[in-house]
Amino acid sequence: MKTGSILQRLRDSVANAAGTIVFGMEDGTVSIFGLIFGVAATTSSTKTVLIAGASGAAAAAVSMMAGAYLDAETTQDKSDANRQASDSSGASLSSRLLDAGLTPQQSDALSAAVQNDRSAADGLLLALNGAAKERLNPVEQALWMLFADFFAAAVPILPFVFLPIDRARIVSGIVTVALLVGLGIGRAQLGRRNVIRTVTETVALGVGAAIAGVAIGVLIDHSLA
16 A cells, blocks of 8 residues: 555544544543642652553543444444434424424425425435534544543653652643643634633643642542541
């Protein structure tokens, strides 16, 4: 397979999983940021912080991977079931029209008008279903979630690998907030939202998780002292 073809497939895969990637990175960053700072606030042992962070990151990434797979598969199955139900009979079409907000008289009249014209019935069903969405590959979504979640979770952890714990706390906080800013910008672009508001929300979630982690860690440490 040519390099250009591989790169194109990779770009398409990233585009299809963009929402999953951003969600996975946000989850990995926020959850492990809180965990790391909760542990680091109550110990001077780098080893303890690393064990807690690495095990938490691995467990969270695998859990989110499973969730992404099940979500994509369930969405796909639901879409298939809806289309099969829509195609099953005129009565099904009538009920779909009722669900769309038409009166019983209007839905019966439209169903009767197209019941002998398959092309017209298919067109009406297409309008009810909306534009067909590209099918998501559950395995692809799950793998991107695993990668994104674990990669982002590693960011708060890595400073504790290379630096003394006092300096690692500071560096970890700085690089994690920088990552949260980047994720906020990514969320804003994907959702076409206000950048400042979205970045503020994303950073606030991460900082809130860190504060909660520290508070719980200190509370438990003092209660067991």
